[in-house]
Amino acid sequence: MLEHVQNTRCGRYSPSTLPFTTLSLQSHTSNVPTYQGFGEEYTPIVNNDEVFTIFVDVSYFNLIDLVVEVDGPFLCLEAKQESNNLRNFVERSYTSRWTLPTDVDQSAITSSFNDGRLTIKCPKKKETPLIIPIDVIHKNSN
Missing domain, CATH: 2.60.40.790 (Immunoglobulin-like)
Known part of the structure; x- marks a missing residue:
């Protein structure tokens, strides 16, 4: 299961409206969030x-x-x-x-x-x- 968390100072975005980045938590493999922005993924x-x-x-x-x-x-x-x-x-x-x-x-x-x-x-x-x-x-x- 993949959860998406979008958070900004101005409010919350749905995954489809967030323009640049997605912060994901893959609970079945790791408890460390990964950041995906501009086509790259890293911890x-x-x-x-x-x-x-x-x-x-x-x-x-x-x-x-x-x-x-x-x-x-x-x-x-x-x-x-x-x-x-x-x-x-x-x-x-x-x-x-x-x-x-x-x-x-x-x-x-x-x-x-x-x-x-x-x-x-x-x-x-x-x-x-x-x-x-x-x-x-x-x-x-x-």
Whole structure:
């Protein structure tokens, strides 16, 4: 069974009216959603023991239009682009917010932009065992 989820800030679209992308969840094979846009399919979010990674198609935006920030437990992506000429005015905007896993090292988050795709990598904290020293207490013999 294939479920289609379409969600925008302005409302919900039916699968036949969504112009660019479809987010699908194939429950019989995987619980990881896949993103299909512009003829390509890839996994938008990877969450394993080492890293939490998000892949976003931002091909309509330039690098200077993008802002990635951490706000408490949330990772936020905002993009805004405006163009104006004598005949028309175009404004595009995109906003997404993801809840970060609690074991993400927020100071080590990186992002990269390549061919219209933004990749945000959030490494997980490496848990090292804390070794507690044992103090030896000698009794005074009086």
